[in-house]
Amino acid sequence: MKYQIILASxxxxxxxxxxxIGIPFTVQAAEGExxxxxxxxxxxxxxxxxxxxxxxxxxxxxxxxxxxxxxxxFFRGKPLGKPRDEKEAAGMLKTLQGQTHQVYTGVTLxxxxxxxxxxxxxxxxxxxxxxxxxxxxxxxxxxSGEPMDKAGAYGIQGLFAKFIRKIEGDYYNVVGLPVGRLxxxxxxxxxxx
Amino acid sequence: MKYQIILASxxxxxxxxxxxIGIPFTVQAAEGExxxxxxxxxxxxxxxxxxxxxxxxxxxxxxxxxxxxxxxxFFRGKPLGKPRDEKEAAGMLKTLQGQTHQVYTGVTLxxxxxxxxxxxxxxxxxxxxxxxxxxxxxxxxxxSGEPMDKAGAYGIQGLFAKFIRKIEGDYYNVVGLPVGRLxxxxxxxxxxx
Numbered sequence: 001m002k003y004q005i006i007l008a009s010x011x012x013x014x015x016x017x018x019x020x021i022g023i024p025f026t027v028q029a030a031e032g033e034x035x036x037x038x039x040x041x042x043x044x045x046x047x048x049x050x051x052x053x054x055x056x057x058x059x060x061x062x063x064x065x066x067x068x069x070x071x072x073x074f075f076r077g078k079p080l081g082k083p084r085d086e087k088e089a090a091g092m093l094k095t096l097q098g099q100t101h102q103v104y105t106g107v108t109l110x111x112x113x114x115x116x117x118x119x120x121x122x123x124x125x126x127x128x129x130x131x132x133x134x135x136x137x138x139x140x141x142x143x144s145g146e147p148m149d150k151a152g153a154y155g156i157q158g159l160f161a162k163f164i165r166k167i168e169g170d171y172y173n174v175v176g177l178p179v180g181r182l183x184x185x186x187x188x189x190x191x192x193x
Numbered sequence: 194m195k196y197q198i199i200l201a202s203x204x205x206x207x208x209x210x211x212x213x214i215g216i217p218f219t220v221q222a223a224e225g226e227x228x229x230x231x232x233x234x235x236x237x238x239x240x241x242x243x244x245x246x247x248x249x250x251x252x253x254x255x256x257x258x259x260x261x262x263x264x265x266x267f268f269r270g271k272p273l274g275k276p277r278d279e280k281e282a283a284g285m286l287k288t289l290q291g292q293t294h295q296v297y298t299g300v301t302l303x304x305x306x307x308x309x310x311x312x313x314x315x316x317x318x319x320x321x322x323x324x325x326x327x328x329x330x331x332x333x334x335x336x337s338g339e340p341m342d343k344a345g346a347y348g349i350q351g352l353f354a355k356f357i358r359k360i361e362g363d364y365y366n367v368v369g370l371p372v373g374r375l376x377x378x379x380x381x382x383x384x385x386x
Contacts, residue, residue: 162376
């Protein structure tokens with residue numbers, strides 16, 4: 001069975017990652033839900049990714065696999081979303097500097113198999129340790145504009161690389177899509193023939 | 194004191210990483226030594242990075258900081274260099290798949306301070322865990338050409354991302370330059386004013 005793969009995300013970073021591992025796909029961005037009922041970080045990101053995948057799967061026809069993904073940054077169990085303004089961005093960075101936090105990406109695959117809808121959701125967690133940052137470094141980084149569209153107010157793949165001490169887990173999970181795990185899951189489900 | 198920063202490496206990956214963190218620099222590629230006397234992985238990469246930095250520092254004039262770097266992949270304490278041919282590349286990948294290995298990058302900074310030559314060498318270690326790979330996946334990856342100019346026969350920043358289960362340490366250290374640690378060391382030595 002040959003599937004057409006649809007990425008249900010407007011994120012250019014996710015698009016680049018999927019292209020990087022050589023999987024052909026098209027993009028149909030889902031609006032997504034802002035709210036979710038789950039409490040646990042791993043359940044929150046899986047639920048949010050499920051909403052995105054379902055939204056696009058509902059409109060799709062033919063042999064398609066829809067990939068939904070959602071990334072959240074957690075510090076001591078509390079989620080940090082995208083900052084609303086520079087002040088909030090500086091506050092988030094002040095929280096994260098010198099500490100270890102968790103990045104969760106939830107992924108949901110939805111596809112048809114012999115007339116039945118099938119679904120697989122999973123998540124990856126990566127621990128990220130940030131070097132201590134001075135007030136000046138935080139303000140300079142906020143001024144670069146990089147934090148504004150990113151959960152937790154930083155982009156590990158950009159300028160912020162110089163403040164990362166170490167990670168434990170998948171790097172690409174922090175960028176926004178755990179491509180190693182995604183490839184393994186799709187392979188196991190026979191979605192990559 | 195304002196320093197001109199020279200990267201003593203021909204690697205386009207190291208150049209991109211240094212540019213990514215916003216440090217202005219020029220490139221003067223060192224030939225480097227193939228041999229080194231050290232036995233321990235961390236000493237080997239530091240020694241090799243020192244040879245590169247010294248080679249360029251010996252030709253440089255004015256207020257310069259020279260950055261030398263060397264990356265080696267170790268499996269159970271044995272170094273894996275760049276594969277000489279496709280067969281060797283496939284052999285290395287067969288060794289690494291399904292296992293955890295170590296990537297060490299050594300970095301040496303050489304600069305002048307008040308008429309005296311100063312030096313600082315350090316290293317970072319990252320543990321990389323690779324998913325099990327089939328014979329076919331190994332051959333396909335070798336055919337992509339990506340392994341040929343890379344220590345350990347893979348590029349974490351390329352197609353190989355889909356075979357990475359997790360890492361522990363700095364991601365950029367695996368790409369070839371631990372930019373977080375490098376930035377911190379240069380800041381501490383007052384080389385970034």
